[in-house]
Amino acid sequence: MLENSKISSRQAVFLMVTMIFATVILSVPAITVKHARQDAWISVGLATVAGLLIARLVTTLGLRFPERTLFEYPAEILGRWPGKLVGFFYIIWFLHINAGVIREYGEFLVTAFRPAPPLIVFNLMAVAIAAYTVRNGLEVFTRANEIFFPLTMGLIVITSIFASGETDIQRLLPVADVDAVSIFKGAMVPLAWFGEIVTIALVIPYLNRPRESHRAAVTSVLISGVVFMLVVANAIGIFGPDLIEAMVFPGLNKYRIVNLANFLGRFEALAMTAWVTAGFVKISIFYWATLLGVSQVLELKDYRSLVLPVGGVLMAMSMLDHPSALHLQHFEAQVFPFFALTFEAAIPLLLLITALVRGKGERLG
Template identity: 25%
Template sequence: MLEQGRIGTRQLSILIFMMVVGDMMLIYPSVITSYAKQDAWICALVGVPLGMALMLMFLKLSSLYPEENLIQILRSILGFWPGNVVSVFYLFFFAIGASTHTREVGDFLTSQIFQYTPVRVIILMFVITIGWGLYHGLETIGRSSELLMPILIVFILVLAFCLLPQVDPSNVKPASDVGVVPILQGILISIIYPVGELIPIMMIIPYTLKQAHRTRDVLVAAGLGNLLLAILVTISLLVLGAFLTQHNIYASFVLSQKINIGGFFERIEAIMASSWLISTYVKAMVYLYAFTVGCAELFKLKQYRILILPVSLLIFGLSNLVSPNLTFIVITVVPYWIDWDTTLSIILPGLLLLVHMFKKRWKTKSSG
């Protein structure tokens, strides 16, 4: 196998939780509210069980070929050449995903905190960090995520509790007044963005130890991550209202700026930024890992570490090319990214399960 390290079920679950929260912690309230308006909190809550169902489909596909990663599964189901062609699409998605997350970090830090720092400096530092994590292997990625997750959870809970005095229930009225289509779009977003982007985890599942309750723990992790995002959406709507949530791309960051308890507990937005950086770092690192291991598998290499330097340089270049600025991401990338996620995270995995089922039945009939 390309990866000699192994992680446990708990580390896999934590990685999934961190990926669900990921970059969504900042931009998710704005994106879902732009479709469902004041009903975004309903869509976010409905998306929790549906997202767990999507995660179950990923696990089902992986369980059919327990020793194989996504690239190997594609070859096993579709055949060598068709499987390789589809693999290229997934690898391209992993590369663009890692580049986009890196670019998001650069745009956020240079627009909100380090206004006079060139964005390429931030991107270079971030790429070096995720490349360094990738070099140390899957076990190190899993252990570091264990250490970093409590910081993320504590801050989100602090954010929610400290904003309770500013909650205004009238901000979510009238309920169910935006129409059926916007609500359905909001529900699709609540499934696709948090959980649909977990498809790179199929490159990690084969290297997870076979422990009891793995399916249960993974589903709970995906559900809790999505529920945490739903809480952020609800708090954002109750405090800022639908209009301000929709038009503040970093709604969670704006919320952290509004915290003021007794005139001494305030200005904690730097902690918010740190928490978002942690979750986005883990997500970008998993995407880069999936791309690197996938390339090594595609070209039948004996190890993937020799690809880390060229892949990191590629991500650095793509991060500067994928988007010229934040406005481009909001206007151009976000509306079409959902179609890409839907194709690679729902349609293709569903078709793979159908092809596997038909092949199994065909073999049964032929042998009978």
């Protein structure tokens, strides 16, 4: 292994939930509601069930190679060069996903702050902070996330409670009025986000108890799914499906209607702090994953020399991958689910089947 970090299964759960929730709460509610209307919460429930299956798949595969990551064991399963090619594709995937995360957070901050600095300023700030974070290794930003996690999730729960006074249950009715195809279409996008639990395949070798990775992965998806389902139902009850469908960031609008007390001012300032912190954690996780992948595929001894070059690539991709916010929204709604699930479910499934047929790996969990 490239570093000696060790984290607990609880820290892994906090990390995975933060990673999923950091962006799923931004634009996904609007995309899901567009398909499933007032039944969007049902779509989220279906996505959660499917996400649990992905969590089980990924950890079953990972526990056959408990001392190796997703970048390493494909070579043992498929052979040196085919395996390295798979690892290379995962590096590209993590780069593209992270560039999209950076761009989305930049667009979110530009929308939230008026007047706002140029988009490139927010993107550069995100990459710079993440670069500093990943140089210190997995254990450091995992412990930092352990501190901020209760704040982030607490604000989500508190917001839903205080916003409940604006909820009209009639906006959630009639239940199951949308056809099954639309509900399944609505489930595809949140499933792609829940499928990011595939990242735990990089963390298993660094768990102090690898056998607990099954439980950690399942718990992470379950928490993310249940809370997100409540968030979506709450948002529909407040705004109704027509209004949510027209919003870019429904969560931000929900925070804006919450005003706790005069001395606290608008509650959205606290929410922004939590969201931005969660966003930096997610960017750091995917940044670290890319560095780890390049180092392991190229068989380097250390990834710290790659921090700045990879940061430069991320910065460029965050500005060039999507020429506009509209393009990013289209990508998330139409392309991302298929792009993501290929790497989150299809490839791991093929690797597991091949490993079983060829008798590769061990049975640990």
